[in-house]
Amino acid sequence: MLKHRGFPGRLAGTDFQFTIRRANPKGVTPITRRERYRDRRATDRAADRAFLAALIEHFGDAPFERGNLDAGRLSWLFGREVIAEDDPFDARDYDALLRVDIDRAQASFPEIFASDDVPDDDGDDTWA
Numbered sequence: 001m002l003k004h005r006g007f008p009g010r011l012a013g014t015d016f017q018f019t020i021r022r023a024n025p026k027g028v029t030p031i032t033r034r035e036r037y038r039d040r041r042a043t044d045r046a047a048d049r050a051f052l053a054a055l056i057e058h059f060g061d062a063p064f065e066r067g068n069l070d071a072g073r074l075s076w077l078f079g080r081e082v083i084a085e086d087d088p089f090d091a092r093d094y095d096a097l098l099r100v101d102i103d104r105a106q107a108s109f110p111e112i113f114a115s116d117d118v119p120d121d122d123g124d125d126t127w128a
Contacts, residue, residue, distance in 0.1 A: 002067030016047035029071040030091040033079035
């Protein structure tokens with residue numbers, strides 16, 4: 001199982017995990033598409049947003065190996081913002097390839113792509 005070094009382990013201040021420490025000795029937990037209902041808690045939505053932002057920052061739109069990424073957290077995004085790269089896709093394989101669908105991610109989570117630091121370049125470098 002590939003360990004993604006530098007990837008955040010969990011959402012800060014919560015118990016929402018993003019990675020696992022070791023392979024499951026009882027068998028690989030499959031990735032399944034989970035339905036996201038409108039009445040989900042704000043912390044659940046924040047975890048989805050933070051996880052997707054970490055995926056985009058770490059991998060961009062390039063294919064990546066599932067490795068030690070948490071199957072439960074991936075399942076909330078699977079089939080929408082995170083798609084299978086392998087055909088056929090084996091949901092129980094740590095070596096399975098996935099990819100972030102940037103267009104879908106931007107439509108679902110526009111706040112990830114919003115930039116607060118818009119440059120104010122009017123050519124004037126003097127201080128007022």
